[in-house]
Amino acid sequence: MEIKPKMNLNAETEQNWEPFIGLQIRISLATRTKLFCTCENRSGMLANSLICPHCLGVPATAPKVNREALAKALKLGLALNCKTNKTVVFDRKYTSMEASPKGYQITQLNYPLCYDGYLNLQLNGGLTRISIKTIHLEEDVAELKELPGESFIDFNRSGAPVVVISTRNKISSADAAYLFLNRLMQWVTYLKIANLQDVSRPVRCRATVCLGDTGNDRYIGGKEFPEMVSFHALRRALKAEIQRQRHNITGKIRTLYGDEVPVSAGNETDPANSSQRNATRAETSIAPILISEAFLDKLRSEIPELPEDKEIRLVYRYGINRTQADMISADPLIADYFENLVTYVTPLAAVKWLLGAVFHVMSEQQISISEFPISSRRLGELINHLEQNSITVEAARAVFQQMLEDPRSSTEIIVDKMLYIREDYDKLFAVPQRRYSQNADSDQQGDADEIQSLYLGQVWDLPKKKSDIKSLKALNPKIVKK
């Protein structure tokens, strides 16, 4: 339907209106047991094989908070510079979701575990800070499954711990939102709090976007997207929606879509979460838990070097550039691989091979660094052969390709395939050899012997340096002349 705009949008220009994006990300925590019971927290198991009365929602079952989940969610909060509520309490969020037959979900909407944090991003050459509003814990719902001829509810996932990260809706572009999501996943990977490879429990993200004219404190739009799994798709959807809302402003007509939500003030609205408008009440069956400063200190001490710090250290320690350091520190295992590789070769060579050949294979075969078949030690040995000019660049590439399938060391493959540059030396030997045989019957026999021994001596005394081949080529005509 078409409505008349509430405010006078005549003569509006797009420049007055900036996007305000809010995100809410749900990540399943990797814990041994579920959030409130001792059922195993695993995926890929036989349907309804990991259940107990609590996960099934049987009344009067006493939930007990999983300390491991609590610690992992807190660790994320601390790493994202959040403040922490020292008393942990839970709420019941009433829901009519089919996947939650008990009619409610235990969550922390009123007293989130952590709040007021941030994550810095490098965007368009500058630093952008994304404000984290809250981080809270909640139990996952069950899963609706369809098989030929039947549909049923699988409760294996019901009650599994989920950490929910909500940003303030002040993210200013679809690209910043996309970058933040990817950066957040790096933090999660470094902290080892979730199993991001688990396809059955993907990371899910909701987003809202509205346009705001902060100068005049006006906000319009307020589109809420359904939960999405693909960050690429979310970025595309946000860009399209921002464009649509801008067009509506400049077109002086605003079309209100059925799923638009009212936005009162861009800096104060909650990030996308229609469920937050559901009724809640305190979960009285769970006793409040007090978090001690000592427990927080212990968690702080367990936080590893995070991507931001690692990136800076790699730049200063190895003299690589910021973009290279960013790519290497994106995954702690890639960073480990790099730092192992530089114990064998120069940082320059390590970066070149890792970001070139190794990344190419990883992307082509869709594998992670832990599945990459050549260890840093084996690759280091190969690079050393090349750096010392024992083999040509072409030979190194060929050996690298073979090493992907062949568990032997690069030295063994090089010897086996006779790839040493020594062959080039032999080609050069061929010249005096030929002269020698041509002159075999002449009086110059003595001279030829002398030339050859001189040549041999000079060749073998040459140190193995880059200049080897050049030196030989320069040396050769002289000797032949003589």
Ligand SMILES: [Zn+2]
């Ligand atoms: Zn259970």
